[in-house]
Amino acid sequence: xxxxxxxxxxxxxxxxxxxxxxxxxxxxxxxxxxxxxxxxxxxxxxxxxxxxxxxxxxxxxxxxxxxxxxxxxxxxxxxxxxxxxxxxxxxxxxxxxxxxxxxxxxxxxxxxxxxxxxxxxxxxxxxxxxx
Numbered sequence: 001x002x003x004x005x006x007x008x009x010x011x012x013x014x015x016x017x018x019x020x021x022x023x024x025x026x027x028x029x030x031x032x033x034x035x036x037x038x039x040x041x042x043x044x045x046x047x048x049x050x051x052x053x054x055x056x057x058x059x060x061x062x063x064x065x066x067x068x069x070x071x072x073x074x075x076x077x078x079x080x081x082x083x084x085x086x087x088x089x090x091x092x093x094x095x096x097x098x099x100x101x102x103x104x105x106x107x108x109x110x111x112x113x114x115x116x117x118x119x120x121x122x123x124x125x126x127x128x129x130x131x
């Protein structure tokens with residue numbers, strides 16, 4: 001009886017927090033699903049670009065030819081493969097599926113955005129060269 005007001009306040013706060021987090025879970029799940037879709041799209045683009053770049057290198061014997069001012073076709077292909085292994089592996093996809101940390105999801109979202117921009121830039125440069 002002595003601690004009744006504090007106990008009631010604690011119960012009300014716990015109830016409020018429980019309701020808050022249960023209501024927030026579907027929103028979190030939607031964000032994670034959207035991130036997974038983005039992840040799969042960027043991963044597919046990376047594989048397609050690697051294949052296209054490798055085909056161009058093989059067809060034109062262009063491993064050491066310049067694609068940009070500073071990089072050769074081989075260096076660009078090596079960097080794309082490295083990024084793919086580091087950021088787009090199956091392990092990373094599995095981690096996204098099981099994570100409950102919003103900060104990790106936001107970090108992954110930023111990394112995917114950077115990779116997407118990098119792939120887009122490389123695709124543009126490759127298309128300019130092919131024309």
